[in-house]
Amino acid sequence: MSSFNIALNFEDGVTRFIECKAGEKVLDAAFRARINLPMDCSDGVCGTCKCKAESGRYDLGDDYIEDALSDDEKCGGLVLTCQMVPQSDCVIAVPASSAVCKTGQSKFAATVAKIELHNDAAVVLELDVEENAPVFLPGQYVNIDVPGSGQHRSYSFSSAPGESKLSFLIKKIPGGVMSTWLEAAQTGDKLELIGPLGSFYLRDVQRPLLFLAGGTGLAPFLSMLEVLARAKSRQKVHLIYGVTRDLDLVQVEAIEAYTAKLPNFSFSTVVADDASSHPRKGWVTQHIPADALNDGDVDVYLCGPPPMVDAVRKHFDDQGVKPNSFHYEKFTPNVAPKAAA
Structure with missing residues (x-):
């Protein structure tokens, strides 16, 4: 593989995905994507760029000092992004907000493809993404703007990443803002979504x-x-x-x-x-x-x-x-x- 997808999860719940080329360090890939991850020396000396790798394979090399990253920290999954070279797709928890790192939530458009009622309990909403299809982690959610209301509602993806359609399982609430809109919605209606968001997602599976x-x-x-x-x-x-x-x-x-x-x-x-x-x-x-x-x-x-x-x-x-x-x-x-x- 010539590149890897790296999910950066910021402490305010925003997730941004960046492409890391083979042999490229995460910090360099983030800067290339105009995301200012915490850093100071960029030489493995200060420890300012310390984050936690929650999944994936990577190499840290040995060009850093123990004061920047101790063996115990390394065993606990902590990494220096200025030294971390991914060897697979990775998920990294960043101990800073997206705003501090001068990035933000991604906004994208979608079109209603299907609305399916399940008794009086729930609605399955399927969407076609027009462009900028979001990459997300299984378990995350998006905010969907409810047309004409000036409000949004948050829904977890029920579809898996990489599918041609996005799907959501929505509780039907009499008089609810989204429920009311869905009652009159038609195939082809446009929606605006922001995300992915959330720190609830599937980690590396190593046990039951x-x-x-x-x-x-x-x-x-x-x-x-x-x-x-x-x-x-x-x-x-x-x-x-x-x-x-x-x-x-x-x-x-x-x-x-x-x-x-x-x-x-x-x-x-x-x-x-x-x-x-x-x-x-x-x-x-x-x-x-x-x-x-x-x-x-x-x-x-x-x-x-x-x-x-x-x-x-x-x-x-x-x-x-x-x-x-x-x-x-x-x-x-x-x-x-x-x-x-």
Whole structure:
């Protein structure tokens, strides 16, 4: 490969992708893209350009001093971008805001390709991208401007990176700004999007995964599952999909399809409504199998409304469960901002 895609994730949630040529250092590639990553000496002496490599293969060479990057820091995934030469696509967490680095959010246009209703619970929105198709990490989201409202709403990609169409799973809210617009929207209508955004995304897969989805928080996991299927992952993955009512269970057939695509994938659904005849009722925390936690050697990803996120965190604390990593994203359907960790 003559070049690699490097995702720079800034601390304010903005992600920018840059192309790094073979043998090129990340700092040089960023400057070529007019992104001013933190730096001072650019010689591996000061440590100002220190970032964290969250995935990918790279070479740091030995032309830097230990005061700039200690062996312990190196083992923890920290890198000096002035010395880092990628050997694959990489994801780098930058401890600075996009504004400080003199870059910003990417804006692009899209056209409505399909609107599909799922009961009274959700809408699948498919978009054709006219130009500047976004590169994103599975799990991230965009802000979509709602035409004529002066407002935007945030939605996670349910499609995987590199697909010809972008798709989103949108909760149907009576009187909601986006829901109301979608009721009258037509194929060919134009939309403006900003992104990708968010620090909730699939990291390098090195151990079993536990996915916990609440309602339309299922969307990012559909993107992640497709990426895992394309990579022919053989890691164990278990998804628990919790909803309030039976009618809120949407795209179950799409989830079911991954049991054939991913040999070690399993899933279960949970309905909270006491009146439901669903075989698993209650809350997601009541239906987490012990083996899915793998004695803590598991990476947990959770996307759902704030009460669900808080309940899962409390459940883990009460049970003394400490996953290897725990990534979560809270969403409130009527509010644009998202919080991820």
